[in-house]
Amino acid sequence: MRGRVEDKYNAHAVCRAVFKPEAVPFPMTPGPDQPARVDLREACIAEATAIIELRGIESLSLREVARRLGVSHQAPYRHFPSRDHVLAEVIRRSFAEFAAALNAPPRTDNVGADALAMGMAYVQFALSRPLQYRLIFGGALPDPERHGEMLNGARAAFGVLQNLLTRIFTERGQPFDQEAVNREALFIWSSLHGIVSLMRSDALDTLELSPDTRNGFAMIALQRVGVALGVAPSLTPGPQAKETER
Amino acid sequence: MRGRVEDKYNAHAVCRAVFKPEAVPFPMTPGPDQPARVDLREACIAEATAIIELRGIESLSLREVARRLGVSHQAPYRHFPSRDHVLAEVIRRSFAEFAAALNAPPRTDNVGADALAMGMAYVQFALSRPLQYRLIFGGALPDPERHGEMLNGARAAFGVLQNLLTRIFTERGQPFDQEAVNREALFIWSSLHGIVSLMRSDALDTLELSPDTRNGFAMIALQRVGVALGVAPSLTPGPQAKETER
DNA sequence: TACATGAGTTGACACTGTCTACAAAACTAC
DNA sequence: GTAGTTTTGTAGACAGTGTCAACTCATGTA
Numbered sequence: 001m002r003g004r005v006e007d008k009y010n011a012h013a014v015c016r017a018v019f020k021p022e023a024v025p026f027p028m029t030p031g032p033d034q035p036a037r038v039d040l041r042e043a044c045i046a047e048a049t050a051i052i053e054l055r056g057i058e059s060l061s062l063r064e065v066a067r068r069l070g071v072s073h074q075a076p077y078r079h080f081p082s083r084d085h086v087l088a089e090v091i092r093r094s095f096a097e098f099a100a101a102l103n104a105p106p107r108t109d110n111v112g113a114d115a116l117a118m119g120m121a122y123v124q125f126a127l128s129r130p131l132q133y134r135l136i137f138g139g140a141l142p143d144p145e146r147h148g149e150m151l152n153g154a155r156a157a158f159g160v161l162q163n164l165l166t167r168i169f170t171e172r173g174q175p176f177d178q179e180a181v182n183r184e185a186l187f188i189w190s191s192l193h194g195i196v197s198l199m200r201s202d203a204l205d206t207l208e209l210s211p212d213t214r215n216g217f218a219m220i221a222l223q224r225v226g227v228a229l230g231v232a233p234s235l236t237p238g239p240q241a242k243e244t245e246r
Numbered sequence: 247m248r249g250r251v252e253d254k255y256n257a258h259a260v261c262r263a264v265f266k267p268e269a270v271p272f273p274m275t276p277g278p279d280q281p282a283r284v285d286l287r288e289a290c291i292a293e294a295t296a297i298i299e300l301r302g303i304e305s306l307s308l309r310e311v312a313r314r315l316g317v318s319h320q321a322p323y324r325h326f327p328s329r330d331h332v333l334a335e336v337i338r339r340s341f342a343e344f345a346a347a348l349n350a351p352p353r354t355d356n357v358g359a360d361a362l363a364m365g366m367a368y369v370q371f372a373l374s375r376p377l378q379y380r381l382i383f384g385g386a387l388p389d390p391e392r393h394g395e396m397l398n399g400a401r402a403a404f405g406v407l408q409n410l411l412t413r414i415f416t417e418r419g420q421p422f423d424q425e426a427v428n429r430e431a432l433f434i435w436s437s438l439h440g441i442v443s444l445m446r447s448d449a450l451d452t453l454e455l456s457p458d459t460r461n462g463f464a465m466i467a468l469q470r471v472g473v474a475l476g477v478a479p480s481l482t483p484g485p486q487a488k489e490t491e492r
Numbered sequence: 493t494a495c496a497t498g499a500g501t502t503g504a505c506a507c508t509g510t511c512t513a514c515a516a517a518a519c520t521a522c
Numbered sequence: 523g524t525a526g527t528t529t530t531g532t533a534g535a536c537a538g539t540g541t542c543a544a545c546t547c548a549t550g551t552a
Contacts, residue, residue, distance in 0.1 A: 197443065230485050504541100512533105
């Protein structure tokens with residue numbers, strides 16, 4: 001290998017994201033017996049993820065990934081047929097993390113509280129990792145036909161919503177209705193997506209609204225989702241109807 | 247100009263988008279008296295818009311724009327300092343068109359109907375021009391600091407919402423409260439954005455829900471916005487609360 | 493020990509945005 | 523009308539990109 005021993009496979013990124021801290025250590029510089037054959041595929045994904053989280057999907061370059069890892073510009077192509085395949089794998093993992101985040105809050109016997117916790121987990125994920133959120137929901141995905149696994153996490157996340165809704169319906173003593181469960185799951189999803197998208201939008205920034213308004217909006221919007229699901233009391237009735245028809 | 251008279255400035259794109267059909271015609275090949283000096287700047291924007299609407303923002307290339315217009319790869323740089331400036335101008339116009347679309351439905355004396363019309367106009371715009379919608383709300387905008395005009399249309403669109411909300415509040419006899427108007431305007435915006443985003447999402451496609459579910463979701467979601475604003479009757483109560491606290 | 497395979501390398505190609513230098517056309521001043 | 527200036531378009535270069543092909547070399551297997 002032509003005597004270049006600099007920072008082959010960039011210990012920084014690899015240690016940070018590929019191996020868990022307690023995992024088997026590997027020698028920085030290849031020893032004579034231990035050839036330091038760390039999985040370049042994993043290192044590429046880790047580095048690509050780091051770049052995307054830092055500067056967004058459009059400035060992901062496989063050549064930069066290779067450069068950062070101290071390998072030739074073609075090395076990543078030994079493990080991925082194309083840039084889109086790297087992207088698809090990063091997206092697949094991001095979706096999986098998203099689904100895991102939704103599923104993270106422990107289940108209690110109060111379905112309303114669980115719904116709230118899931119909503120907060122959604123918002124938390126979207127706001128704390130905006131570029132990752134944009135990556136999976138921004139709409140610039142590689143062709144899903146060609147990358148079947150990519151959206152597994154999306155289905156898992158929707159499953160979390162479905163489970164939640166099923167619990168709510170059941171607790172209310174209503175007959176099981178998959179159609180209704182799906183409709184309500186989509187409703188939650190779209191509402192939460194709308195809220196977090198707006199909160200991180202340049203278009204919103206330009207309006208120069210007070211932080212009070214922005215936060216207040218998010219609060220009432222979230223609360224109204226709860227109201228529509230029957231798991232939150234109606235507190236913020238918006239513009240009052242003169243006479244509510246019922 | 248070195249005797250190249252092919253399709254300088256590509257009559258197709260120019261006629262289609264720069265000039266309205268009834269506008270002054272211009273000679274395809276420059277006549278001796280009429281130098282055919284059509285505005286290359288406008289032609290660039292038209293061509294860039296066409297590319298973006300067809301293949302999305304990431305595959306916009308200034309060199310391709312130039313090629314299509316039959317000019318040298320540097321010609322567009324006489325009119326725009328950089329690719330981002332072309333993009334910013336396309337985005338500025340898209341925002342303006344969006345605001346105009348929201349404002350298009352004629353005002354009646356039924357504010358509830360007007361609200362519904364605006365909501366439909368929003369959805370119509372987003373679904374009929376998905377790439378344009380993604381362009382302005384997808385979150386990959388050039389730095390708004392450097393392109394001040396770019397978001398004018400966003401402010402105008404928000405103004406349409408504010409006006410609508412002000413009318414609703416006024417009709418309900420409630421005191422003017424700018425804070426509340428803004429909050430409710432954001433609520434509408436986020437709800438509509440969530441709905442249309444989901445309807446055009448690869449993540450949703452992968453769930454393979456029935457068209458009934460997808461359309462049903464959009465309907466109840468839209469209807470619930472109306473309910474929250476007090477301009478629509480509550481028809482689709484979701485999971486029933488056992489006992490609504492009030 | 494021969495050979496096949498996998499993994500990384502180099503070098504090319506076509507493409508991109510953008511810089512510089514140049515040419516021609518258009519406008520302005522006399 | 524002619525000289526000079528400004529505007530507009532061109533040509534060539536440079537560094538960056540994704541990707542293809544050909545190469546080396548270490549490894550595992552027959």
